[in-house]
Amino acid sequence: xxxxxxxxxxxxxxxxxxxxxxxxxxxxxxxxxxxxxxxxxxxxxxxxxxxxxxxxxxxxxxxxxxxxxxxxxxxxxxxxxxxxxxxxxxxxxxxxxxxxxxxxxxxxxxxxxxxxxxxxxxxxxxxxxxxxxxxxxxxxxxxxxxxxxxxxxxxxxxxxxxxxxxxxxxxxxxxxxxxxxxxxxxxxxxxxxxxxxxxxxxxxxxxxxxxxxxxxxxxxxxxxxxxxxxxxxxxxxxxxxxxxxxxxxxxxxxxxxxxxxxxxxxxxxxxxxxxxxxxxxxxxxxxxxxxxxxxxxxxxxxxxxxxxxxxxxxxxxxxxxxxxxxxxxxxxxxxxxxxxxxxxxxxxxxxxxxxxxxxxxxxxxxxxxxxxxxxxxxxxxxxxxxxxxxxxxxxxxxxxxxxxxxxxxxxxxxxxxxxxxxxxxxxxxxxxxxxxxxxxxxxxxxxxxxxxxxxxxxxxxxxxxxxxxxxxxxxxxxxxxxxxxxxxxxxxxxxxxxxxxxxxxxxxxxxxxxxxxxxxxxxxxxxxxxxxxxxxxxxxxxxxxxxxxxxxxxxxxxxxxxxxxxxxxxxxxxxxxxxxxxxxxxxxxxxxxxxxxxxxxxxxxxxxxxxx
Amino acid sequence: xxxxxxxxxxxxxxxxxxxxxxxxxxxxxxxxxxxxxxxxxxxxxxxxxxxxxxxxxxxxxxxxxxxxxxxxxxxxxxxxxxxxxxxxxxxxxxxxxxxxxxxxxxx
Numbered sequence: 001x002x003x004x005x006x007x008x009x010x011x012x013x014x015x016x017x018x019x020x021x022x023x024x025x026x027x028x029x030x031x032x033x034x035x036x037x038x039x040x041x042x043x044x045x046x047x048x049x050x051x052x053x054x055x056x057x058x059x060x061x062x063x064x065x066x067x068x069x070x071x072x073x074x075x076x077x078x079x080x081x082x083x084x085x086x087x088x089x090x091x092x093x094x095x096x097x098x099x100x101x102x103x104x105x106x107x108x109x110x111x112x113x114x115x116x117x118x119x120x121x122x123x124x125x126x127x128x129x130x131x132x133x134x135x136x137x138x139x140x141x142x143x144x145x146x147x148x149x150x151x152x153x154x155x156x157x158x159x160x161x162x163x164x165x166x167x168x169x170x171x172x173x174x175x176x177x178x179x180x181x182x183x184x185x186x187x188x189x190x191x192x193x194x195x196x197x198x199x200x201x202x203x204x205x206x207x208x209x210x211x212x213x214x215x216x217x218x219x220x221x222x223x224x225x226x227x228x229x230x231x232x233x234x235x236x237x238x239x240x241x242x243x244x245x246x247x248x249x250x251x252x253x254x255x256x257x258x259x260x261x262x263x264x265x266x267x268x269x270x271x272x273x274x275x276x277x278x279x280x281x282x283x284x285x286x287x288x289x290x291x292x293x294x295x296x297x298x299x300x301x302x303x304x305x306x307x308x309x310x311x312x313x314x315x316x317x318x319x320x321x322x323x324x325x326x327x328x329x330x331x332x333x334x335x336x337x338x339x340x341x342x343x344x345x346x347x348x349x350x351x352x353x354x355x356x357x358x359x360x361x362x363x364x365x366x367x368x369x370x371x372x373x374x375x376x377x378x379x380x381x382x383x384x385x386x387x388x389x390x391x392x393x394x395x396x397x398x399x400x401x402x403x404x405x406x407x408x409x410x411x412x413x414x415x416x417x418x419x420x421x422x423x424x425x426x427x428x429x430x431x432x433x434x435x436x437x438x439x440x441x442x443x444x445x446x447x448x449x450x451x452x453x454x455x456x457x458x459x460x461x462x463x464x465x466x467x468x469x470x471x472x473x474x475x476x477x478x479x480x481x482x483x484x485x486x487x488x489x490x491x492x493x494x495x496x497x498x499x500x501x502x503x504x505x506x507x508x509x510x511x512x513x514x515x516x517x518x519x520x521x522x523x524x525x526x527x528x529x530x531x532x533x534x535x536x537x538x539x540x541x542x543x544x545x546x547x548x549x550x551x552x553x554x555x556x557x558x559x560x561x562x563x564x565x566x567x568x569x570x571x572x573x574x575x576x577x578x579x580x581x582x583x584x585x586x587x588x589x590x591x592x593x594x595x596x597x598x599x600x601x602x603x604x605x606x607x608x609x610x611x612x
Numbered sequence: 613x614x615x616x617x618x619x620x621x622x623x624x625x626x627x628x629x630x631x632x633x634x635x636x637x638x639x640x641x642x643x644x645x646x647x648x649x650x651x652x653x654x655x656x657x658x659x660x661x662x663x664x665x666x667x668x669x670x671x672x673x674x675x676x677x678x679x680x681x682x683x684x685x686x687x688x689x690x691x692x693x694x695x696x697x698x699x700x701x702x703x704x705x706x707x708x709x710x711x712x713x714x715x716x717x718x719x
Binding site for chain 2: 130223225226227228229230231232233303312316317318321322324325327328329331332344345346347350351354356358360364548549550551552555
């Protein structure tokens, strides 16, 4: 072991100046004010060493993004296998035990390994740019937070890797909620590995949250105050607060469950704290987790949507205050996940009250987005399409959530596919949609290239149609009483309309494969465009300057293009005239330009292929 | 909250959080006066505290965030819209006015 450590030390010492790009407190290059990123992170090593040792927030953002995409593909393959199985009522393709394992892995992967990290990807890359910071407040902690994730994923997925091996470890079959006593009594060590992996991801998220809070409080540029902090940073700040108060609780509950499983404690045993205690602890984390995932995505849409509506976000402060309201209220609604658990009906009624109250700030945001679009100069670019799809899906996903908040409705529909349809409208229809929109919107900054417009629109329409086919069918199945989580549904047709349920399952599977096809189109588009797409030389690829909506991140991009000598030359003069003219257009949202209505922001036309 | 701390515009902005507070107050009244379950002081205490503590936390956060935002607004010489650099704002001819005023023009 000593020889190994010495060897690693020697290797790192030979690596070219590997610590030189870490910004130091006394380093004038790193503390020179806003937009000093390249100076602060100069002399990066090349190749894999760069990615293994980087503390640059942008590199770490790319790492988070890559990690999130891999997790998204894993979770997607898992669910497509499950959907194939569900095309027939009986078990035909996979064993019910594998179905249960895939169900568990799909939920945990999508929430913990895709959802939270993909938000961290955007936040790492763009929050420092948007607030005029040099980097995150604690760059090394930022790197540590990311590097806790890969071992976390390996532990969570470990049970699948050991299937072909002659060991008695399999994938966990607890569902993502890990309810006791099921999770406490399954002897499979794969459950322990999954919980340890989850614990690592929780530590990672908490470290990241502390970093974001410190960064937004202390590293803002001199012109950035609480009065003009951008909406995405507001939502990341709120999300970080939620993580800070909820993830440590999940970590504690997981430790208690591990102790119950391995050391004979009785935290969640009937003779001890009881299985309901787990539900309370889990959902006290679990419901804020919903907003941990959705608030930053709402921030992304609030930031991107106005750019293609040609107007500022309507009621900016309404959106800020409602974000904070959701953050607080999210800690008072957890037991609406447990209405059927037999708790005292008076206490249950209180959670209904708070759950109905939280619908208001959510609806406020929706009306603000719609009002921003009203009389705007709409340009249906791929980012904008995903933003509009986000709002549309939120209407369905949100309203079905309000229904579920009502105790009488909930008692009928809980544990059915109605609940699955509701929250998938949120997690796929909103969270993933906003992520895709943001990837397209910031693609020029991150890659210096432009994506392929036609493929992006195929991606959107396949996803939009697929989401609504898949999850609306689930709502209908819920009304027919189809229970969630079941690997088979070969029940007595006298109890429920089996033929209708089977047809709806097949429709759902068809929709899921449409989403899968769209995702493949997206993956191809991103990879090929990154490798071979035309280089961007226009610092304003979305043509937002004319509307006064050119953000700090694109101003930074312009500096980078200029520094690299890639900035497209302009003819000067007339641009300012256009800007002045656009000011009026922006303020009343009035006269739409036919050409702009029809095009995709002119982005690709303006992307200039280089001769290199 | 008084007008000395919050001007009219800020109070208008803060109404967005008064509505969920109003819903919470409504349910406190409804459960207190027309509850159909038998009284149990411990249960009623838990029942009311879930709603009341959530409402108090919302009020406190709304108050302090409103104070921070309006305070920062008053200290700014030129208002730069959220997320934009001063240079961008000047180039784009963005007016130097608070967002709440600017958004009124959209109607």
